[in-house]
Amino acid sequence: MLFSSLDPALQAHLLRGSAERRYEDDQIIQQRGEMADGFWLIEAGEVMVGQFLREGDFRAVALLGKGDSYGELAVFSNRPRIVDAVSRGQSTLRHISAHRFLDALGNYPASMRALLGALSHQLQDTLSLLAGMRRGTNPARMAELLVNLAGEVRREARVEITQQELAELLGITRVTANAALKILQQARLIERGYGTIIVRDRDRLMKFALD
Structure with a gap:
C-alpha cells in the first residue's frame, strides 16, 4: 500500500495530524462520487472496498486489513472517488487530510520516488490480476x-x-x-x-x- 512506502518521518507527521474514526459492522465509510478530501489508513479491523449496485447489493473488489491504506489515487487525481468502502466488523481508521499530505510530500523527495514505485507495482499487480481473470x-x-x-x-x-x-x-x-x-x-x-x-x-x- 502507498502509505507504507513513505518515509517514516513523513508517516509520523501525517499521523499526528490525522483524525481517528471508528465504524461499526456494515457501516459505510466512504461513497462513490464523493470528492477525495483525504485517504484512509486502517488501524484495526477490516474494510471491504467495492461498489453498491443499483439493486442495493454490494459488489466487493478488495478486502483490506490493519496497516493497509486506500484512497490515495483519488487524492492524486483530484477526481471523485470511484469505489464505496464498508466496515467489516468493527474497525478503526485514520483519515489523513489531502491538503496536509500533498503539502508535506514536497519536503520528502525520496518518498515521491517511493510512491512512484509503489504505484507502478500496483498497476503491474492489477494487469496481472486482469490477465489471470481472463485465462x-x-x-x-x-x-x-x-x-x-x-x-x-x-x-x-x-x-x-x-x-x-x-x-x-x-x-x-x-x-x-x-x-x-x-x-x-x-x-x-x-x-x-x-x-x-x-x-x-x-x-x-x-x-x-x-x-
Missing part, C-alpha cells in the same frame, strides 16, 4: 486470491473470510466458489472452517494458481 479456471483464480489474502506468510496462514465474500471478490456465484474451494481442499492446499480458510502452504497454492 484462469475458477479454482486457479480462487487459489491466487487466497494467496494474496494470506499475505507474505510462507507456510500455514489463516484467512478470516466467508465463501460469500470470496464469491463477491471473484465475481462468481457462491455455488461456484464452493466448488473451487472443494477442489483446493481435495488437493490438500487449504482447509475450510466456519468463516475461515487455512492456507497450508502459500508457495504450493501459488504454483497451483500459475499452472
